[in-house]
Amino acid sequence: MYNNNRMKNIDSYTHVRGESIYVDDLPILGGTLFGVIFDSPVAHAKILKLDTSEAEKMPGVKHIITYKDIPGENQIGGIFPDEPSLAEGEVHFKGQPVALVLATSKRAGHAALSKIVMEVEELPVIVDPREAAAKGEIIGTQRTFKLGDPDGQWDKCAHVFEGVAESGGQEHLYIEGQGAYAFPVENGCIRLVSSTQGPTQVQRAACRVLGVPMHKIEVDVRRLGGGFGGKEDQASPFAVLAALGAMHSNKPVKLILDREEDMRMTGKRHPYTSDFKIGLDKDLNIIAYEVDFYQDAGAAADLSPAVLERSLFHATNSYYVPNVKARATSCRTNVPPNTAFRGFGGPQGMFVIEAAISKAAEELGVDRAVIQERNLFIDGQPFSYGQITEGCEAKNAWSQACEKFDVEGARKRIAAFNAENTFYKKGLALMPICFGISFTNTPMNHARALVHVYQDGSLGVSTGAVEMGQGVNTKMLQIAALTFGVNPDRIKIETTNTTRVANTSPTAASAGADLNGKALQIACNAILARFKTFIKDSFKASSEDAVELREEGVYIDGKKVDWNWETLVQKAFLARINLSEKGHYSTPKIHFDKTTEKGHPFAYHVYGTAIFETTVDCVRGRYEMDAVHIVHDFGKSMNRIIDKGQVEGAMVQGVGWMTMEELRYNEQGRLLSNALSTYKVPDIYSAPKEVNVEFLETAGSDLAILKSKAVGEPPLMYGIGAYFALVDAIKAFNPKANGLFSSPMTPERVLMALYNK
Ligand code: MTE
Ligand code: HPA
Ligand code: MOS
Numbered sequence: 001m002y003n004n005n006r007m008k009n010i011d012s013y014t015h016v017r018g019e020s021i022y023v024d025d026l027p028i029l030g031g032t033l034f035g036v037i038f039d040s041p042v043a044h045a046k047i048l049k050l051d052t053s054e055a056e057k058m059p060g061v062k063h064i065i066t067y068k069d070i071p072g073e074n075q076i077g078g079i080f081p082d083e084p085s086l087a088e089g090e091v092h093f094k095g096q097p098v099a100l101v102l103a104t105s106k107r108a109g110h111a112a113l114s115k116i117v118m119e120v121e122e123l124p125v126i127v128d129p130r131e132a133a134a135k136g137e138i139i140g141t142q143r144t145f146k147l148g149d150p151d152g153q154w155d156k157c158a159h160v161f162e163g164v165a166e167s168g169g170q171e172h173l174y175i176e177g178q179g180a181y182a183f184p185v186e187n188g189c190i191r192l193v194s195s196t197q198g199p200t201q202v203q204r205a206a207c208r209v210l211g212v213p214m215h216k217i218e219v220d221v222r223r224l225g226g227g228f229g230g231k232e233d234q235a236s237p238f239a240v241l242a243a244l245g246a247m248h249s250n251k252p253v254k255l256i257l258d259r260e261e262d263m264r265m266t267g268k269r270h271p272y273t274s275d276f277k278i279g280l281d282k283d284l285n286i287i288a289y290e291v292d293f294y295q296d297a298g299a300a301a302d303l304s305p306a307v308l309e310r311s312l313f314h315a316t317n318s319y320y321v322p323n324v325k326a327r328a329t330s331c332r333t334n335v336p337p338n339t340a341f342r343g344f345g346g347p348q349g350m351f352v353i354e355a356a357i358s359k360a361a362e363e364l365g366v367d368r369a370v371i372q373e374r375n376l377f378i379d380g381q382p383f384s385y386g387q388i389t390e391g392c393e394a395k396n397a398w399s400q401a402c403e404k405f406d407v408e409g410a411r412k413r414i415a416a417f418n419a420e421n422t423f424y425k426k427g428l429a430l431m432p433i434c435f436g437i438s439f440t441n442t443p444m445n446h447a448r449a450l451v452h453v454y455q456d457g458s459l460g461v462s463t464g465a466v467e468m469g470q471g472v473n474t475k476m477l478q479i480a481a482l483t484f485g486v487n488p489d490r491i492k493i494e495t496t497n498t499t500r501v502a503n504t505s506p507t508a509a510s511a512g513a514d515l516n517g518k519a520l521q522i523a524c525n526a527i528l529a530r531f532k533t534f535i536k537d538s539f540k541a542s543s544e545d546a547v548e549l550r551e552e553g554v555y556i557d558g559k560k561v562d563w564n565w566e567t568l569v570q571k572a573f574l575a576r577i578n579l580s581e582k583g584h585y586s587t588p589k590i591h592f593d594k595t596t597e598k599g600h601p602f603a604y605h606v607y608g609t610a611i612f613e614t615t616v617d618c619v620r621g622r623y624e625m626d627a628v629h630i631v632h633d634f635g636k637s638m639n640r641i642i643d644k645g646q647v648e649g650a651m652v653q654g655v656g657w658m659t660m661e662e663l664r665y666n667e668q669g670r671l672l673s674n675a676l677s678t679y680k681v682p683d684i685y686s687a688p689k690e691v692n693v694e695f696l697e698t699a700g701s702d703l704a705i706l707k708s709k710a711v712g713e714p715p716l717m718y719g720i721g722a723y724f725a726l727v728d729a730i731k732a733f734n735p736k737a738n739g740l741f742s743s744p745m746t747p748e749r750v751l752m753a754l755y756n757k
Contacts, residue, residue, distance in 0.1 A: 006641070007474060007478060007488070007639055007641070008474075008641060009471045009474050009641070009642055009645075010473060010474045010477055010488075010493070011223065011467065011469075011471075011473065011474070020223065021222050021223075022176045022195065022222070022223070022224075022225050023176070023179045023180060023181055023193055023194070023195050023254075023256065024176070024179060024256050026181055026193060026254075028254070029183065029252045031251045031252060032251065032252040032253070032254055033062055033063075033102040033103065033104065033245065033249055033251045033252070033253050033254075034102070034103055034104070034105055034106040034108075034109050034253070034254055034255070035100055035101070035102055035109065035241060035242055035245045035253050035254065035255030036100070036101045036103065036106060036109030036110050036112070036113065036255075037097045037098075037099075037100055037101075037238075037241065037255075037257075037261070037265070038097075038098050038099040038100070038101060038113050038116045038118075039094075039095045039096060039097055039098060039261075039264070039265055040087060040091035040093065040094055040095065040096040040097075040098055040118075041094065041118070042091060042094060042120055042122055042668075042669075043091075043092075043093055043094040043125045043127075043334040043335070043668055043669025043670070044090075044091065044092055044093075044122065044123040044124065044125045044126075044334045044669065045090065045091050045120035045121060045122045045123055046089065046090055046120060046121040046123060047087065047089055047090060047091060047098075047118060047119075047120055048119040048120060048121055049117070049118070049119040050066060050098065050099065050116070050117070050118050050119075051116070051117040051118075051119075052064040052066070052099060052116050052117075054115040054116075054117070055101065055112040055113070055115035055116045056112075057115075058103075058108065058111060058112040058115055059108060059111075060103045060104040060105055060108030060109070060111075060112075061101060061102070061103045061108060061109070061112045062102050062103060062104065062249060062251075063101075063102040063245070063248055063249050064099055064100070064101050064102070064112075064116075065086070065099060065100040065101075065102070065241075065244060065245060065248055066086055066098070066099045066100075067084065067085070067086040067087065067088040069244070069248055070085060070086065070209055070244065071209075071210055071211045071247070072207070072208055072209050072210050072211025072212070073208050073209065073211070074086065074088055074209065075208060075209070076205045076208070076209065076236055076237055076240055077300060077301060077302075078201065078205075078233050078236075078301075078302065078303065079140075079301050079302070079303065079304075079305050079306065080139065080140065080300075080301040080305075082139075082300045082301050083237075083300035083301070083302070083337065085097070085205075085209045085237065085240050085241065085244070086098060086099065086100065086241075090123075091120070092299035092300065092334055093298065093299040093334050093335055093336050093337070093669060094264070094334075094335075094336075094668075094669050094670055094671070095264040095265040095266075095336050095671075096265075096299070096336075097237060097241065097265070098118065099116060100241050100244065100245055100255075101113065101116075102245050102248075102249055102251075102253060106256075125334045125667065125668055125669045126332075126333045126334055127333055127334060127335060127665050127666075127667060127669055128296075128333070129271070129272075129273060129294040129295060129296040129297075129329075129331035129333060130273060130294050130331070132296075132331035132332050132333050133294055133329050133331045137331060137332040137333070138329055138330065138331060138332065139297050139301045139304055139305065139330040139331070139332050140301065140304075140305040140308075140330055142327060142328065142329045143308065143309060143312055143327070143328050143597065144325065144326065144327045144328075144597065145312045145313075145315065145324065145325075145326045145384045145385055145597050146324065146325050146326075146384065146597070147321070147322065147323060147324040147382065147383075147384040148288075148322045148323035148324065149323055150279075150288040150289070150290050150323040150324060150325045151325070152323075153279055153287050153288035153323045154277075154279055154288060156279075156281075156287065157279030157280060157281060157287050157288060158280060158281050158282040159279065159280045159282075159360065159363070159364060160277065160278070160279045160280075161277070161278050161356070161359045161360050161363055162275070162276065162277045162278075163275075163276055163355065163356065163359045163739060163741060164273065164274065164275055164276075164741065165273075165274050165276060165351060165352045165355035165356070165741040165742070166271070166272065166273045166274070166741065166742045166743065167271065167272050167347070167348050167351045167657075167658075167743045168271050168657070168661070168662060168663055168743055168744050169268045169269045169270065169271045169296070169338065169663035170268055170269035170341055170656070170657045170661050170663065171263060171268050171661065171663060171673075171679055171681075172226070172227075172228045172229065172230030172266075172268065172269075172341060173226075173228075173679075173681055174224065174225055174226030174227055174228060174230055174231070174468075175225040175226050176195055176224060176225025176226060177195075177256060177257045177258065177259060177261075177262040178195060178230075178231065178234065178235055178238045178256075178257045178262055178265075178266060179194075179195050179238060179254075179255060179256035179257060180192060180193060180194040180195065180196075180202075180235070180238055180239035180241075180242040180243075180254075180255055181193045181194075181242065181252065181253070181254045181255075182239075182242040182243045182245065182246035182252065182253045182254075182255075183246065183252045184246045184247065184250050184251070184252065187216075188212060188216060188247070189216045189217070189218070190206070190210075190216065190217050190218070190243050190246055190247060191217075191218045191220065192206060192217055192218065192219045192220070192239055192242065192243050193219075193220050193221070193222075194219055194220075194221060194235055194238075194239040194242075195221070195224050195225070195227075195231060195235055196219070196221060196224070196227075196231050196235030196236070196239060196466070196506075197224065197227045197229075197231045197232045197235065197466050197468060197506045197507045197508055198231070198232055198233065198235065198236070198466075198504070198505075198506030198507070198508070199219040199220070199221050199464075199466065199496055199497070199498050199504055200219070200464075200498060200502070200503055200504045200505070200506075201232070201233055201235075201236055201506055202219045202235055202236050202239040202240070203217050203218075203219045203498050205236040205237075205239070205240050206219075206236075206239060206240045206243040206244075209240050209243075209244060210243060210244060210247055214498075217243065217498075218497065218498055218499045219239070219497070219498045220495050220496070220497045220498075221466050221495055221496040221497070222467075222495050223466075223467040223468065223469075223473075224466065224467070224468040224469070225468075225469070226468055226469055227466070227468040227507075228341060228342050228468075228653070229269075229339065229340030229341040229342050229344065229508065230266060230267075230268075230339065230340070230341065231468070232303065232339065232340040232506045232508045233302055233303050233339055233340065233506075234266050234267060234302070234337075234339050238255055238257065241255055242254065242255040259675070259676070260674060260675055263671065263674045263675065263679070264336075264671055264674055265336060266336055266339075267298050267302060267335075267336040267337040267338040267339040268336070268338055268339070268341065268663060269338065269341035269347075269348075269657065270295045270296055270297065270298075270304065270307055270338040270341075270345065270348065271296040271338075271663070272293055272294065272295055272296070272311070272348040272351075272352075273294045273296075274291055274292060274293045274294065274348075274352045275291070275292040276289070276290065276291045276292075276352050276353070276355065276356040276359075277289070277290040277291075277356075278290075278353075278356040278357070278359070278360055279323075280360055280364075280371070283374070284360075284364075284366065284370060284371050284374050284375075285374060285375060286319060286320075286321045286357075286371070286375045287321075287322065287323060288321070288322075288323040288324070289315075289316060289321045289323070289324050289325075289326075289353065289356065290324075290325045290326070291315055291325075291326045291327070291349075291352050291353070291356075292327045292328075292329075293308070293311050293312075293315075293326070293327070293328040293329065293348070293349070293352070294329050294331055295307070295308050295311070295328065295329065295330045295331060295338075295345075295348075296331055296333050296335070296338060297330045297331055297332055297333065297337065297338055298332075298333055298334075298335045298336050298337040298338040299332065299333065299334055299335065299336065299337055300332075300337040301330070301337070302337035302338065302339045303339050303340050303344075304330045304337070304338060304339075305330055306340075306344070306345075306440060306441060307338075307339075307340065307344050307345035308328045308329075308330045308345060309328075309345070309440050310343075310344045310345035310346050310349070310440055311326075311328055311345035311346065311348050311349035312326050312328050312349065312384075312385070312597075313346070313349070313383070313385060313436055313440060313601065313602075314345070314346040314349040314350050314434070314435065314436070315349045315350075315352070315353060315384065316353055316383070316384060317349075317350040317353050317354065317432065317433065317434055317717075318376055318377055318394045318432040318433060318434035318607065319353065319372070319375040319376060319377065320375060320376070320377045320378070320381040320389075321375070321384070324384040326349075326384060333669075334669045335665050335669055335671075340508060342650060342653060342712070342713050342716045343435075343654075343713050343716045343717060344508075344509065344713065346435055346713070346717060347654065347657070347716060347717050347719075347720065350433070350717050350720060351658075351720055351723075351743065354431070354720055354723075354724060355741035357371050357372060358724060358727065358741070359739070359741070362731075362738050362739075368429070368430075368724065369407075369429075369430050372398075372430060372432060373395075373398060376394040376395050376398055376432060377389050377392050377394045377395075377434065378392055378394070378395060379391070379392045385592070385597060385598055385599065385601065386598035386599055386600070387436075387599070387600045387601065387602060389605070390604075391604065391605075391698070391699060391701060392605070392607065393607035393608075393633045393696060393698050394432055394434060394607050396607075396696065396698075397432065397607050397608045397609040397631045397632070397633055397696050398430070398432055398609045400609075400631045400694065400696060401430070401609040401610070401611055401629060401630070401631040401694075402430075402609075402611075404629065404631060404692075404694055405611045405629040405692075407428075407430070407611060410428060410611070410613060411428060414426040414427070414428055414613070418732045422618075423617070423618045423619050424615055424616065424617060424618060425615070425616050425618055425729045425730070425732040425733045426613065426614065426615050426616075426626070426729055426732070427613070427614050427616065427725045427726060427727065427728030427729025427730070427731075427732060428611065428612065428613050428614075428725055428728055429611070429612050429721045429722075429723075429724035429725040429727070429728055430609060430610070430611050430612075430721060431609065431610045431611075431612070431717070431718050431719075431720050431721030431724070432607070432608070432609045433606070433607065433608050433609070433610075433714055433715070433717045433718060434605050434606070434607055435510075435605060435606045435713060435714035435717065436601065436602030436604075436605050437509070437510055437511060437514065437602055437603050437604055437605065437606060437703075437704070437709070437710045438509065438511060438587055438590055438601060438602045438603045439505065439508070439509045439511060440509075440592070440601050442590050442591055442592055442601065444505040444509075445505070445511065445515065445586060445587040445590060445603075446505065446515065446584065446585060446586035446587070447463065447464045447465070447504065447505065447515035447516045447518070447519045447584075447585055448463070448464055448501050448502070448503075448504070448516075448519050448582060448583060448584050448585075449461065449462065449463040449464070449476075449501065449516060449519040449520035449522070449523045449582070449583045450462040450463075450500050450501055450523065450580070450581075450582050450583075451480065451520070451523040451524055451527060451580065451581050451582075451583070452579065452580045453484075453527060453569055453579040453580070454569075454579070455569065455570065455573050455579075456566070456569075457486075457490060457565050457566040457569045457570075458490050458491070458492070459480060459484070459486070459490055459491045459492065460491075460492050460494050461476055461477070461480050461491060461492065461493050461494060461520065462493075462494040462495075462496070462497065462500040462501050463476055463496070463501060463516035463517075463519060463520055464496060464501045464504030464505065464507070464515075464516050464519075465496065465507050465512045465513070465515075465516035465517075466496045466506075466507040466512070467493075467496075468507065470512070470642075470646060470712050471639065471642035471645070471646070472507065472512045472513050472516070473493040474639060474642060475513045475517060475638060475639060475642070475705070475708075476493055476513075476516065476517060476520055477491050477493055478638060478639065479517050479520050479521055479524065479705070479706070480520065480524055482706075483521060483524035483525060483528055484524060484527075484528065484549055484565070485548075485549040485550035485551060485552065485553070485565075486549075486552055486565050487552060490565075509713075510606075510710035510711065510712035510713045510714065511603075511710055512712070513705050513708075513710065514587075514603070514703065514704055514705045514710055515585060515587070516585075517705035517706070518583075518585035518705055519583040519584055519585040520583055521583070521585075521705075522583030522584065522585055523581040523582055523583030524581075524583070525583075526581045526583065527578075527579065527580075527581045528549065529544070530572070530577050530578065531547075531549065531568060531572060531577075532544040532547040532549075534568075534571075534572050534575060534577055535547045535554060535556070535563070535568065538571070539556055539561060541556045541557070542557075549565070549568075552564055552565045553565070554568055587603050587703060588703070589603070589703070590602065590603060603701065603703035603704070604701040604703055604704060604709065606633055606709050606710060606711070606714040607633040607696075608630060608631060608632035608633050608696065608714065608715065608718070609630070609631050610628055610629065610630045610631075610651065610715075610718035610721045611627075611628065611629045611630075611721070612625060612627070612628050612688070612721040612722050612724075612725035613625070613626040613627045613628075613725060614626055614722065614725040614726055614728075614729055615729065616726065616729040616730060616733070616750060616754075618733045618754050620747070620751070621747040621748065621749075621750040621751025621752075621754060622747050622750075623659075623726060623729070623747065623750060624686075624689065625655060625686070625687070625688035625689065625722055625725075626688070626689055626690065627688055627689060627690035627691075627692070628651060628655075628688040628690070628691055628692070628718070628721070628722075629692045629694070630647060630651065630691075630692065630693045630694065630715070630718060631694045631696050632647050632693060632694070632695065632696060632711075632714075632715060633696045633698050633709060634695050634696070634697075634698075634700075634708065634709055634711065635698055635699070635700025635701060635704050635707050635708050635709035636697070636698075636699075636700045636706065636707040636708055637695060637708050638705065638706045638708035639708070640695065643708070643711045644693050646711040646712055646715065647693050647711065647715040647718075648691055648693060648715075650712070650713065650714070650715035650716040650718070650719075651688075651691070651715050651716070651718045651719060652682050652687050652688075652719075653682075653716055653719065654715070654716040654717060654718055654719020654720065654722070655682060655686075655687070655688070655719040655722040656681050656682040656686075656719070657716075657719055657743075657744065658719045658720055658722050658723040658743050658744055658745065659682075659686075659719075659722055659723065659726065659743075659744050659745050659746065660680045660681070660682065660686060660744060660746055660747075661679065661680060661681055661682075661744055662679070662680070662744050662746055663679070688722075722745075723743055723744075723745050726745045726750060727740050727745070730750060730753045730754055733754050734753065734754050734755065734756070736756070736757055737753045737754065737756055740753055
């Protein structure tokens, strides 16, 4: 039987043996052609001429596909139809797909690229979101969340501070790059294996471009070598091209991006630049907060409007602010369309209020933690979007973190260290988080599962959830094993496949385990109910409630009878009982009205607090994260090994975003940080030296699977604490350094701040 605390990720065995299968590991089918993309070398231009004739003559080249060869609609935009599959007439970012070369090898395909001639008339390039907004380059509509009457408060506030905060982009850097393998099958159907978080997104986009109904394209996903949001929508452009190639050539087409192509062609976390204004009373209660977010959306909408919305939802993080005005603008620039990234706009929103609090603390000469703690949410208070806090653990997590880490002791230790050392300074910061669970777009919150019990007692489980390293398959397996009381070895988690489970939402918003797990529970319980009736009738038991399945055995009124799981299944099959079931789940209670910007969009919230301690080398600007101590609200964790891994991984990813990962485009829209030599991600040396994750045992929520709260994204935002710990250390060296609200805090920026006046 499984034990919550010991069930390892079921993929770990094949992962460590190198036996796990990814798209690039699929056996190559005879006749396969390899797709290579000719992408735009300029960021914004009119295409005057595209000549592929010389490239077509290159050895091994079989076809070159342009927009003219698209049988359906040349459109892959999800929220807005503003993104062609292959450029037509214009290009809007450097890296935009223009043509697809199909060749007998990847090398042959790449060799042909330089023979493609594209003549262009260059157009002005915008890489700055504020410039885009000023020029009216806005995607969708501006959104404003409002609570109370902020405009009427400023005069009444004892203190008012204003400033600008900026956060940078972030490269997903999933280990497995974007890729797909398309196989033509009879009657114009295509089987499409894709590294995607959204099999249905891929299916819909491919059907639109190919001009075929959805039943003609089957999308199949075994697992991803990481997604982090980067494959929620952006697996589609590449899967669509593979499918287009397969349809055009009637051959299998494999398309896998190299690392550099992937970094150049795909969108990333949205950089934000924001104006803030914060008002406090004399007791440091935040009375009013106003924020204006400018999101760098890149050249097409992609998921930007949804990401923008989540920045608004999380604009006040864990703090109750009675008067709020949060406005957000999605700005069209000439970089690749930015997209979902763990936290989905939440981190960008939270960084700004943390900066605002920091600014207030700096001006008032108080510790930021004092302002933070004073303003934490308690039950019954409204968020700016109208939802009322319930089961709020903000203060609980905060106080447990302070107690367990002995934050007072740490402060004294740091002060003593800083008094003794001139060229090394330590800093400390606390970071509370509050993250809403559910897709903010209510209609996306549903899922399905399909369960087969085979005659021999083994089980096959399909859901809409995609495994990307977060352990969702292990959680699905636990649910089936728990419901039937069988050994986990009996259960196989099947691939995520649009033919078995249709109309899936992407595995995203941290809701994959909740939504699919609940659907799976419903399916398993339906089969279980049939089994119980069958057992009741066979053994003349008093009622179904007297029957129990556990440890592979059948129990009536707590006594074991002589059937085990296998005999039960065999007998039920002979009695012609249905051994398969489909389950459907949709989150109850949630709703949101975009016309009033009010509602109850989230099933529940996840809370926690992190404390960071850092040491800065004040001669070189280098730093180390000495320790991070996290108290996290898991509810009743259904798998502590996986959940702890999610917290640790997300935290380090957040630290990377806030401190060292620096994305840079030049004025011409060329990505300068386009390889691992120029883009630095945290490695084992830059991860915090000591990482403690404490489980805050809370009641969980009935809307969380087995009361085990969603864990995928919330802990990323702990990383913001690393930024402010660095600011704290910098100030110990240079008290005049102020207004440091531009992340990432790279060693270069630290060095400049240490010596600015
Ligand atoms: N963990 C790993 N190892 N790899 C990933 O790609 N993606 C994150 C998170 N954890 C990711 C991960 C993101 S962005 C989300 S939304 C959730 O996992 C999605 O999975 P879940 O809904 O099952 O938590
Ligand atoms: N989170 C993550 N992904 C999403 C969301 C969301 O709220 N909405 C649409 N895709
Ligand atoms: Mo996660 S950014 O919702 O894929």
